[in-house]
Amino acid sequence: MPNSQGKHRLETTRRRVLKAGTIISLSGAMLPTTGLAQQAGPQPSPENGVTVPVSFRVNGRPAALDIDARASLLDLLRERLGLVGAKKGCDHGQCGACTVHMNGRRIASCLTMAAKAHGRDVTTIEGIAGADGLHPMQQAFIDHDALQCGYCTPGQIMAAIACVKEGHATTPEQIKEYMSGNICRCGAYVGIVAAIEQAAPQIERS
């Protein structure tokens, strides 16, 4: 529900954002430490222009804020919520570095409007490790050295988990095909395929 633009409305919006920031902060305190979100701390964002109220769950915790209607989900996660695991590699949905899950499906968060997250569940790389350690896909990426610089890695791992859950990890050829939306410029593809083959049996298909 967009607000109309204008100086007066902007001031109102700022106050609402500050309030929203408080809400995120409170819900954050109830969650297990996943590192960055806590390190960075939720910061009230001085939104400008048209805003929309968005409430959704990210990595299992509720979040509610007024967000610039132009913002992508990627910029919401990175610039507003301090969840910087998802990366910007192209901002055009061409590289896959920003891959996250929305309601269990992989999406390019740079091509998804932040407002679309409203009422939905978003999972990022920060939300997949269990309390007792790494997600099997994270461990498999270490075991097969399926990364070099690590920049595309969060997106690769989120895509890889989805690839298995979709039932697209039954052969190496199929894995390659369904992982081709995620570019690794360092060229760790051989390791990525091996990692998915290792982790697939440990991950339940949805």
Next chain:
Amino acid sequence: MTPSRNADRPRIDAHEKVLGRALYAADQPFPGLLHAMTVPATIAKGQILSIDTAAAVAVPGVVRVFTHGDFAQIRTTPAARGAYGQPGKGYQPMIGPQVRHRGEPVALVVAETLEAAVEGAEAVTVRYAEEPFSAEMDDSLATPEPEPVSQQASGDAEAAFANAAHIVDVEYRHPQQHHNPIELISTTAAFEDGTLRIYEGTQSAAAFAGGLAGMMGMEPQALRGVSPYTGGGFGQKNGVQEQSVLVASAALLLRRPVKLVMPRGQLFHTASYRPHSRHRVRLAADGDGRLLAGIYETVQQNSRYDGFASDHGANPPRLYGYGAWLGRERIVRVDTQTPGHQRAPHEHPASYATECAIDELAGALGMDPVALRLANDTQRDPLTGKPFSSRHLAACLTRGAALFGWDRWTSEPGALVAANGDRIGLGVACGSYKAAMTPSVTTLRLSANGQCRIATSGHEMGQGLRSVIAAELIEVLGVDPGKLDIRIGDTGHAPQHLTAGSWGAGSAAPAARAAALKLREELAQLTGAALTDEPVHAQLARTRRPFLEVSVDTLPLGKDRQAIEQLRRGMPVVTGPEYPDFLAFSWIAHFAEVHVEPSTRRVRVRRVVSVADCGRVMNRRTAESQVRGGVVWGIGAALRETAESDPRFGGVLNNDLAEYVVPVNADIGAIDVDFIDEPDNRLNISGVKGLGEVAMVGAAAAIVNAVHHATGKRIRHLPIRIEDLL
């Protein structure tokens, strides 16, 4: 203490990378962070007449719109983009009204949010006076430099051709390519602890202290360059970028932290790239396939103002025992942003041209191309007559041939057919890359509780430098990898060298090893006895000291203490490949199997076998990954990557990852890697020669040669596309 071989350990920083916790430049959190967006020039050459910022300033959230009028005090120094250290070269946009290439920044919009900055940037209107330009080396307005920029000569090459039984005279063309690391180039400038810290994914944090300070008229100690993790460099992040000083100056003027993540479409026009080049290769051989002479002439496209060298001729004459050699490199200047070093900058295009020409010579001779290469192996550099520090290229070839199954090779192209009708082609090519080194300054602290902290020179951009440093500390000190704190890529921790040219491992490994050995020595003095097998921190604990710290300056072979001072001032000091007593190179042999679908002519690289001689292998797991990465780059170069220059308006038409096509997972088949793993102890105490670039050298040629073997078609330009094979 003899260095270990074939150690295989998890990448030391893999854990934080798979958790998404490694913080790259644009991930750093700052309260009150402002977001910036650049406005790119829409002309290729000319003058800015006026800039209307009113509409941009009126966008809610926009804090300030900077134009060249705000940045006139910035100086173009040898640290500027494109200068490559040379006075009078380089170009810093936005310090005057001129436009020297399409896409250069002409305004910088700073706003409270990214969305506002983007809207503001789109609202800026610029009027220009356009001037004629040349977008490409074949344009009529392109300017060839009158003299060659470098030359190599040994013996009388021209005369040798007169007596040759077989001659090859061919021209190969290499296209313009862009690095495209997945981490977008970004700059964040923020005041912390009284210094202006520049966070930029870089291979040269020193450029963001000393280099930017010089451009901004500040004291070097007022700035700190921070880049603990770089999301892929490949040479594109080897210095100050066009936007770096603009963002730093904006933060200085606004007294707030400012971040700019440059969109990829703009990076195609501001960051460096591998320039277009032409390669004429002439080879002369006798009836037995002995290489009598080579004449190698290249032309490379440069910008009007850069100091980027051409160095195609440095490696090919060293690959085989040529009787005589003549090499000449020329450049042509056009109106683009500066080209630069891209993984194996000249070695890759040079190996592509010369190793394909060797394949053509083998065809002319009716010889097996592996046998031709083995017959011309040499242990001495044909240009200087000096020996190589180590060279196991013949072993790379023979081992690779066995692993690959080269015995399937046939002299007739198109003879191998797969069960599904695909034509199978087998190709081979070799590569070399200089083993260079640079000085390092290292501080190593071992704590009695087992923690171990090292601060040293070097950057981690995915090549595995942290794992190389860890390997030496684990081996010499037996420290727990989980208790290692490796601080690199930050001028606040140690002086930083430009980490490029495959000299990272050959410099950081000896530095870490020297520091670890010194620490053992000092610990033995403290304990008063030779160290036992017990963990070193436990032995330290008994001395009742909380920690022991040592500092070591390491010098590359043939350099004196002055090199350390140069490093401290942020100046590049690099040695190699020529050392007083020998030349040092890493070597590699690649074997490629391609399948060409008979009706569509689609080429698939089904398998590559690569065997490298990089001296000692520091970590087998990360080294294999590095070689696979180099091979993937070779596949990209051979079959996918080219920039489409626009002769009408300048710039690159395919300036995104959908149209500048890089290899994806489905493009890659098996890549089997092996190593000779013979330490080169003449070069340094770690026995390391370097791997990141040699991994790519020759890979594209092996694929091109395989395509010829499958189809009988000799394609002399890249990338090879379906239409070339129809």
